Amino acid sequence: xxxxxxxxxxxxxxxxxxxxxxxxxxxxxxxxxxxxxxxxxxxxxxxxxxxxxxxxxxxxxxxxxxxxxxxxxxxxxxxxxxxxxxxxxxxxxxxxxxxxxxxxxxxxxxxxxxxxxxxxxxxxxxxxxxxxxxxxxxxxxxxxxxxxxxxxxxxxxxxxxxxxxxxxxxxxxxxxxxxxxxxxxxxxxxxxxxxxxxxxxxxxxxxxxxxxxxxxxxxxxxxxxxxxxxxxxxxxxxxxxxxxxxxxxxxxxxxxxxxxxxxxxxxxxxxxxxxxxxxxxxxxxxxxxxxxxxxxxxxxxxxxxxxxxxxxxxxxxxxxxxxxxxxxxxxxxxxxxxxxxxxxxxxxxxxxxxxxxxxxxxxxxxxxxxxxxxxxxxxxxxxxxxxxxxxxxxxxxxxxxxxxxxxxxxxxxxxxxxxxxxxxxxxxxxxxxxxxxxxxxxxxxxxxxxxxxxxxxxxxxxxxxxxxxxxxxxxxxxxxxxxxxxxxxxxxxxxxxxxxxxxxxxxxxxxxxxxxxxxxxxxxxxxxxxxxxxxxxxxxxxxxxxxxxxxxxxxxxxxxxxxxxxxxxxxxxxxxxxxxxxxxxxxxxxxxxxxxxxxxxxxxxxxxxxxxxxxxxxxxxxxxxxxxxxxxx
Amino acid sequence: xxxxxxxxxxxxxxxxxxxxxxxxxxxxxxxxxxxxxxxxxxxxxxxxxxxxxxxxxxxxxxxxxxxxxxxxxxxxxxxxxxxxxxxxxxxxxxxxxxxxxxxxxxxxxxxxxxxxxxxxxxxxxxxxxxxxxxxxxxxxxxxxxxxxxxxxxxxxxxxxxxxxxxxxxxxxxxxxxxxxxxxxxxxxxxxxxxxxxxxxxxxxxxxx
Numbered sequence: 001x002x003x004x005x006x007x008x009x010x011x012x013x014x015x016x017x018x019x020x021x022x023x024x025x026x027x028x029x030x031x032x033x034x035x036x037x038x039x040x041x042x043x044x045x046x047x048x049x050x051x052x053x054x055x056x057x058x059x060x061x062x063x064x065x066x067x068x069x070x071x072x073x074x075x076x077x078x079x080x081x082x083x084x085x086x087x088x089x090x091x092x093x094x095x096x097x098x099x100x101x102x103x104x105x106x107x108x109x110x111x112x113x114x115x116x117x118x119x120x121x122x123x124x125x126x127x128x129x130x131x132x133x134x135x136x137x138x139x140x141x142x143x144x145x146x147x148x149x150x151x152x153x154x155x156x157x158x159x160x161x162x163x164x165x166x167x168x169x170x171x172x173x174x175x176x177x178x179x180x181x182x183x184x185x186x187x188x189x190x191x192x193x194x195x196x197x198x199x200x201x202x203x204x205x206x207x208x209x210x211x212x213x214x215x216x217x218x219x220x221x222x223x224x225x226x227x228x229x230x231x232x233x234x235x236x237x238x239x240x241x242x243x244x245x246x247x248x249x250x251x252x253x254x255x256x257x258x259x260x261x262x263x264x265x266x267x268x269x270x271x272x273x274x275x276x277x278x279x280x281x282x283x284x285x286x287x288x289x290x291x292x293x294x295x296x297x298x299x300x301x302x303x304x305x306x307x308x309x310x311x312x313x314x315x316x317x318x319x320x321x322x323x324x325x326x327x328x329x330x331x332x333x334x335x336x337x338x339x340x341x342x343x344x345x346x347x348x349x350x351x352x353x354x355x356x357x358x359x360x361x362x363x364x365x366x367x368x369x370x371x372x373x374x375x376x377x378x379x380x381x382x383x384x385x386x387x388x389x390x391x392x393x394x395x396x397x398x399x400x401x402x403x404x405x406x407x408x409x410x411x412x413x414x415x416x417x418x419x420x421x422x423x424x425x426x427x428x429x430x431x432x433x434x435x436x437x438x439x440x441x442x443x444x445x446x447x448x449x450x451x452x453x454x455x456x457x458x459x460x461x462x463x464x465x466x467x468x469x470x471x472x473x474x475x476x477x478x479x480x481x482x483x484x485x486x487x488x489x490x491x492x493x494x495x496x497x498x499x500x501x502x503x504x505x506x507x508x509x510x511x512x513x514x515x516x517x518x519x520x521x522x523x524x525x526x527x528x529x530x531x532x533x534x535x536x537x538x539x540x541x542x543x544x545x546x547x548x549x550x551x552x553x554x555x556x557x558x559x560x561x562x563x564x565x566x567x568x569x570x571x572x573x574x575x576x577x578x579x580x581x582x583x584x585x586x587x588x589x590x591x592x593x594x595x596x597x598x599x600x601x602x603x604x605x606x607x608x609x610x611x612x613x614x615x616x617x618x619x620x621x622x623x624x625x626x627x628x629x630x631x632x633x
Numbered sequence: 634x635x636x637x638x639x640x641x642x643x644x645x646x647x648x649x650x651x652x653x654x655x656x657x658x659x660x661x662x663x664x665x666x667x668x669x670x671x672x673x674x675x676x677x678x679x680x681x682x683x684x685x686x687x688x689x690x691x692x693x694x695x696x697x698x699x700x701x702x703x704x705x706x707x708x709x710x711x712x713x714x715x716x717x718x719x720x721x722x723x724x725x726x727x728x729x730x731x732x733x734x735x736x737x738x739x740x741x742x743x744x745x746x747x748x749x750x751x752x753x754x755x756x757x758x759x760x761x762x763x764x765x766x767x768x769x770x771x772x773x774x775x776x777x778x779x780x781x782x783x784x785x786x787x788x789x790x791x792x793x794x795x796x797x798x799x800x801x802x803x804x805x806x807x808x809x810x811x812x813x814x815x816x817x818x819x820x821x822x823x824x825x826x827x828x829x830x831x832x833x834x835x836x837x838x839x840x841x
Binding site for chain 2: 410413414417418419420421422423424425426428429430432433436438441445448451452455495496498500543
């Protein structure tokens, strides 16, 4: 394109020059012709011979000079006035002169020569101007380019023939330094890179001559810079040396950025491989893009088996729908989220086994597309550990429950003996009534028997529930049901000790998700402790235990057991919740420590305080079950 | 013969009250029911004749408390205690305080009726020392007990349970049971109450 433009401009320049040259040639020719004609006329006028108009110019001129030197001025004046007439008079006779054809030919040649020379002068001048301006433009261009253009010889260290101004900013050396060979480009090349550069260039010369190479140079002030050189080798016609021509730019910033990028990539790659979490990246179409080593170990798939596949292959089938909803909700929000959203879900291994994981999902804020990183922790081990802890707690708790029941034997026996005695009485009375022929009251008697049998059954059921080995399953249960049931159990003993348990549950109680038996065990333990504390001072401050259930905040309920017993002494306080410490003669010292384990395992806490007046209050919290979750159960 | 006398029943358990009532009704024995010791005391009059069937374990005022109150009022109403499984020490105490008998729940109706009849006849005769002539015989019987049997006899009469005795003597519960039945056999008795009574009577004799 540029070449074409230059051609076009030079053509227009040439055309105008030609025009001017021809014009000038014509002007010169006409002038000469006029001079000649006028001189011819002047001679004739001087001789006053109008018929001698055919005399040659040269002869006439000589004659005129010789003969009429003195009167030439006056003749000239006359010519000026009479010339048009003379011209008219002699018009037909001029061509007849034998010398006039030669003169005309010379005249034309002369004018053509003039025109040509003028043209050449004009053209060359314009060309010079053009070259000058081109050069200026080129220099300007080179100056503004972020690098340097060069032409050099393919000799040792590549001595330069030409460099652009950019050499200064690139290398610190001036154009003159290079062009006068104070410095060679090759000397600037980093010694470690020199051979590589040389080899590349020599290789290029052997093939098509074009080369491109990145290497380091050392600038004048000993700084290291990365450059990219793009050049071409060609044979010069004049000397028998190969020349190189090309362009070198500074790519230090780019290179450093690349190095940093590479380093950070290497760092993140190393990190991905090292982390204990499984890291999986997916795009917005759920396609797996990365899958680190932990992920491979965790799921049992190799990298190649999952890459490019849908993330759903790692989920149990029933979860994939839920996941769709979750992700579509996430994407619908529009706004990319940096804050991760984490949850516990089930995952599927290659062998099909299902295991619990904790996923925290966050979005990579890419410019082009949306990507998500999932950080996954295998909860199966953690869950196994938690399960083991729960089992241990339950084992201890179970032992404690059996111990509790053992201590309650008297009360339990009494509680069962009551209905049994009643049944026995009704049966024997019924028998007598039957024998005496009094049949009217028999149905009533039998009803009573059945009623009391059920009553005994209920007691046994309550005790059985306490005695059984727990299954460690937490269930959603209404708080008042939980409390009322255990109070009935506690009352078995309370009755034998002449103690009353009052429940204060004026509020509407929420639902809690608990291991029912264990929580009832805690309450039973606390109630029995209160009974012991009250019995130890013979219930002198009253025989009522108050059981209050109230909201601690919106997330927890608090259950208080308030007694009027002996309170907790300072010595006992320190060891209150530690195992095998008891203030009771026959106490195992397990009740409170197990109660604490149970409550902690349920996500609550247990505490006590001595009342301001008499007795003490033990209280514990339980997290309220989220109704949303409950609905989905 | 006891028709004029009333059986006063004090028990906090409605089922047992009703059962006892029906039983007494079936033999046409007059009775009165009270759901607590207080209610009985409210309506009690020294002139009342009969016997008291008293639950040993009741809220607020126990059977023992009521027995003490009646003793303070010098009421001569014979008392039969109804006790539970674990209440033997209390029952033994009640016997020492002058109760004529105790019966453990659940019981055979005939056992209770026999005791009630006995009590009503004591009440009728107003004699608590009916058994005195037999006392020497009983002492002789006690002498036939081996040392281990004697030890166990003493412990049982205090209300100790087999389990506790076994633990204290470092023998098995089964062995205690064997000794126990041997004691009962040698003394010619059937019930724990009789055993306790022999113990109390012989103690009183040795004291005097």
